[in-house]
Amino acid sequence: MKQSTFKGDVLPYILLLPTFLILVVFLFYPALETFRLSLFTVHPYTGAERFAGLYNFKNIFSNSDYIHSFGISFIFTLAVVILGLIFSMMIALLLNEQIKGMKYYRSFLIWPYALSPAIAGALFNFLFNPANGVICYFTGYRTWLTQGTTAFFIIIMAAVWKNLGYNIVFYLTALRNVPRSALEAAAIDGAGPVRRFFSITFAYLSPTTFFLLVMNTTYAYFSSFGLIDVLTEGGPARSTNILIYQLYRDFFVNSKTGYAAAESLVLFLLVVGITVLQFQTTEKKVHYQ
Amino acid sequence: MKKIVILLLAVAMLVPALFATGKKEEKAVKVDANAPVTIEFWHAMSGTRIDLIQGIVDQFMKENPNITVKVQYTGSYNDTLNKVKSAVKAGNAPQVFQSYDVGTLGLIYSDIITPVDDAAKKFNLPIKWSDFFTPVQSYYKYQGKHYSMPFNSSTPLIYYNKTFFKKAGLDPENPPKTYADIRKAAVALQKAGIKTPITWNLHSWYFEQMICLQDAPFVNNDNGRGKELPTKALFNGEAGKKVLDWWVGMEKDGLFLDVGPGWSNHRAAFVSGEVAMVMSSSSDVNLLTKGLKEKGWEMGTGYIPRPAGAKGGVAIGGGSLWMTNTGTPEQQLAALKLIEYISSDGPQIKWHKGTGYFPVRKTAMDKLKAQGWFKENPNYLTAFNQLLDSPESLNTAGALLGVFPQARSIIQSAIQECYAGKPVQQALDESAAKVDAAMAEWNKVIKQ
Numbered sequence: 001m002k003q004s005t006f007k008g009d010v011l012p013y014i015l016l017l018p019t020f021l022i023l024v025v026f027l028f029y030p031a032l033e034t035f036r037l038s039l040f041t042v043h044p045y046t047g048a049e050r051f052a053g054l055y056n057f058k059n060i061f062s063n064s065d066y067i068h069s070f071g072i073s074f075i076f077t078l079a080v081v082i083l084g085l086i087f088s089m090m091i092a093l094l095l096n097e098q099i100k101g102m103k104y105y106r107s108f109l110i111w112p113y114a115l116s117p118a119i120a121g122a123l124f125n126f127l128f129n130p131a132n133g134v135i136c137y138f139t140g141y142r143t144w145l146t147q148g149t150t151a152f153f154i155i156i157m158a159a160v161w162k163n164l165g166y167n168i169v170f171y172l173t174a175l176r177n178v179p180r181s182a183l184e185a186a187a188i189d190g191a192g193p194v195r196r197f198f199s200i201t202f203a204y205l206s207p208t209t210f211f212l213l214v215m216n217t218t219y220a221y222f223s224s225f226g227l228i229d230v231l232t233e234g235g236p237a238r239s240t241n242i243l244i245y246q247l248y249r250d251f252f253v254n255s256k257t258g259y260a261a262a263e264s265l266v267l268f269l270l271v272v273g274i275t276v277l278q279f280q281t282t283e284k285k286v287h288y289q
Numbered sequence: 290m291k292k293i294v295i296l297l298l299a300v301a302m303l304v305p306a307l308f309a310t311g312k313k314e315e316k317a318v319k320v321d322a323n324a325p326v327t328i329e330f331w332h333a334m335s336g337t338r339i340d341l342i343q344g345i346v347d348q349f350m351k352e353n354p355n356i357t358v359k360v361q362y363t364g365s366y367n368d369t370l371n372k373v374k375s376a377v378k379a380g381n382a383p384q385v386f387q388s389y390d391v392g393t394l395g396l397i398y399s400d401i402i403t404p405v406d407d408a409a410k411k412f413n414l415p416i417k418w419s420d421f422f423t424p425v426q427s428y429y430k431y432q433g434k435h436y437s438m439p440f441n442s443s444t445p446l447i448y449y450n451k452t453f454f455k456k457a458g459l460d461p462e463n464p465p466k467t468y469a470d471i472r473k474a475a476v477a478l479q480k481a482g483i484k485t486p487i488t489w490n491l492h493s494w495y496f497e498q499m500i501c502l503q504d505a506p507f508v509n510n511d512n513g514r515g516k517e518l519p520t521k522a523l524f525n526g527e528a529g530k531k532v533l534d535w536w537v538g539m540e541k542d543g544l545f546l547d548v549g550p551g552w553s554n555h556r557a558a559f560v561s562g563e564v565a566m567v568m569s570s571s572s573d574v575n576l577l578t579k580g581l582k583e584k585g586w587e588m589g590t591g592y593i594p595r596p597a598g599a600k601g602g603v604a605i606g607g608g609s610l611w612m613t614n615t616g617t618p619e620q621q622l623a624a625l626k627l628i629e630y631i632s633s634d635g636p637q638i639k640w641h642k643g644t645g646y647f648p649v650r651k652t653a654m655d656k657l658k659a660q661g662w663f664k665e666n667p668n669y670l671t672a673f674n675q676l677l678d679s680p681e682s683l684n685t686a687g688a689l690l691g692v693f694p695q696a697r698s699i700i701q702s703a704i705q706e707c708y709a710g711k712p713v714q715q716a717l718d719e720s721a722a723k724v725d726a727a728m729a730e731w732n733k734v735i736k737q
C-alpha cells in the first residue's frame with residue numbers, strides 16, 4: 001500500500017495550524033500557566049502573585065487530609081478500572097450474540113455514556129438519597145450515602161456505570177475482529193467455551209483492553225468530579241474526597257490558586273507516571289495483529 | 290505678641306496634618322446624575338426569584354429612565370463570586386453583585402469593591418442606616434463602616450408539623466425551645482410512630498448559629514471584627530461542644546435523620562412526612578408552608594433551640610449587594626441608587642412576600658404589619674421575632690473570617706466524624722487546628 005505524501009514543506013503545517021492553535025490556547029498555555037502558578041502564592045481576589053518556591057508542595061504533602069485523598073483516589077481508580085473493564089467486557093460478549101432486537105439492547109446499554117456525570121449523579125441520588133431514595137425506601141436501609149464505606153462503594157458503582165457505554169463500544173468493535181474460523185477450529189479441537197475465551201478471544205481483545213486501561217485510569221482520576229459533587233460533596237467525613245474533588249474545592253471554593261495549581265501538577269504527574277508504567281509493563285503482554 | 294506668633298505657627302503646622310487625614314475620606318464629587326448610563330447587576334437567586342428580581346429592577350428603571358440595568362443570574366453565590374473575580378481581572382466587571390454573608394471579610398480586603406458608605410459620601414447620597422434592623426446592618430458593618438447593602442436576610446428556624454404534634458400528644462401551639470425540649474418532643478413523636486422525628490441538612494451554619502445563641506465567639510479578635518484579622522478558632526470551646534453533644538447524641542439515638550449536605554433532602558423529608566421537625570432557613574417558609582398544605586397538614590414555626598438558660602441570639606445569614614470599584618462615576622452613582630432602591634420598603638415587601646427572606650428595614654416591617662400580613666401568615670413573623678429577641682453583641686453580629694467557606698467544610702467533616710464515632714471534643718479540636726492553619730495562610734496571602 002502506498003502512503004500519499006504532501007509535496008512541499010508548507011502545506012502540512014498550514015493544515016495542522018487550526019488544531020495546533022486550539023491546543024495551544026486551550027491546553028498547552030493553561031497547563032504551563034498552572035505549572036508556573038504552583039510556585040507562587042496568589043491573592044484570592046486581585047490575583048497578585050508572590051514567588052514561593054516549593055512552599056505549596058511542602059504544604060500539600062504535610063497535609064494529612066491530602067495524603068488521605070491520595071490513598072482513596074488510588075483505591076477508587078483501581079476499583080473503577082477493574083470493575084469497569086470486567087463488566088463491560090462481559091456485557092460486550094453478550095451483546096455480540098445474534099438474537100432478536102439486539103440493536104435495541106446495544107443502544108440501551110451504551111446510552112449511559114451520553115449522560116453528563118452530574119446527571120448520572122442525580123440518577124444515583126434519586127436511588128440512594130437518605131430522605132426519599134427509592135432503594136432506601138425498599139431496603140429500609142437509608143445510610144447508603146451517609147456512611148463512609150457504602151458511600152465510597154456507590155461512587156465507584158456510579159463511576160463504573162457511567163463509563164460502561166464507552167468501554168462497550170470499543171469491545172464490540174474489537175469482538176468483530178475475532179476471526180470466527182479460529183474459534184471454530186478451537187471448538188473442533190475440543191476447547192470448551194472458557195478455554196476458547198481466554199486463549200483466543202481475550203488475546204484478540206488485548207490491544208483494546210490496554211487502550212481502555214489507560215483511558216479508564218485517566219477517567220477515574222479526572223472525570224468523577226461531577227458525581228461526587230452531586231452525591232456526597234466529598235463526605236461523609238472525607239471518605240469520597242478524591243484528589244480531583246479536593247482540587248476543585250481548593251480552587252473554586254477556597255480560592256487557593258497557588259495551592260490548587262500545585263495539587264493539579266501533582267495529579268498530572270501521577271497520571272502520567274501511571275500511564276508510563278502501564279506502557280512499560282502491561283503493553284508487553286499485548287498481542288497486536 | 291510672641292505667644293500669638295507661636296500659636297499661629299502651631300496652627301499652621303496642624304492644618305496640613307488635618308488635611309492629610311482628611312484626604313483619605315472620599316470627597317463629594319459632582320457627576321451628571323441624569324446622563325444616560327448602563328450598569329450590570331449579577332445575582333445568585335435561582336428559580337422564581339429570577340423574575341422577582343427582574344420585576345424589582347424594571348420598576349427601578351421606570352423610576353430612573355436614564356439608567357439601564359442589565360440583570361443576570363450568575364449561578365450560586367460561589368459561582369457568582371468567581372465570575373466577578375475573573376471579570377474584574379478581564380476588565381468587564383459588573384457594577385453591582387450579590388454575595389453571601391460568609392464572603393464578607395474576604396471582600397472587605399479584596400481591593401475590588403467600593404464600600405457603600407464611601408460611595409454614599411462621594412455622591413452625597415446618605416443612607417439612613419437607622420431605618421435598618423440593627424442585627425442586619427451591624428453584620429455588614431466592619432470597624433464602623435458599612436461595606437455592602439443588606440438585601441436578602443434570613444435566619445434558621447425550626448419548622449414543625451402541627452398535625453403530627455397533636456397525634457403525639459404535644460402542644461401544637463408551643464414549639465420546643467431548648468435542647469432538652471426538642472429531645473423530649475422527638476422521643477414522644479417517635480413513640481407516636483415517626484421513626485426519625487427530626488432532621489436538618491449537614492451545614493455548618495446551624496452550628497455557627499447555635500454558638501451565637503450561647504453568646505460565645507466563633508473566632509478570636511472580637512469574633513473577627515477587631516483591629517487585627519482573626520487568628521484562632523474558638524468554636525471548639527464549651528459552647529461548640531454543647532451543640533454537638535446534643536446534635537450528635539440525637540443522631541446516635543436514632544432520633545435524628547442524617548440526610549447529608551445540600552438543601553433539598555431535609556425539605557423533602559419534612560414535606561413527605563418522613564420527619565415531624567426540621568431546621569432550615571427562614572427563607573424556606575414559603576416553600577414548606579405550601580408543601581405541607583398539599584398534604585393537608587398544618588405547619589408551625591419556632592425559634593432554633595438553645596441549651597436552657599443560654600442568653601445569646603441569632604446572627605443573620607443570607608446575602609447583600611456589593612459595588613465593585615470599577616466603572617465611571619456615573620455608573621457608580623447609578624449602582625448606588627440601584628442598591629438603595631432594592632433595600633427600600635416597596636421592593637423589600639415584594640421580596641419578603643415572594644420568598645420569606647425578611648425585609649431589612651423597620652419601615653418596611655411596619656407597613657407589612659399595617660397591611661395585616663402577619664395575621665394571615667404568622668409563620669412569616671417568627672424569624673423576625675427571633676431576630677429582634679437577640680441581644681446585640683459582637684458574637685451575635687456574626688463571625689467574620691476570610692476562610693469561612695473552607696472552615697465550613699472542615700466543620701461539616703468533623704460532624705460526620707462524630708456521627709461515625711469520634712469523640713466530639715477531639716473532632717472539634719482537630720478542626721479548630723485546621724481552621725487556624727487556614728487563617729494563618731489567608732492572613733498572609735491577603736496582604737501580599
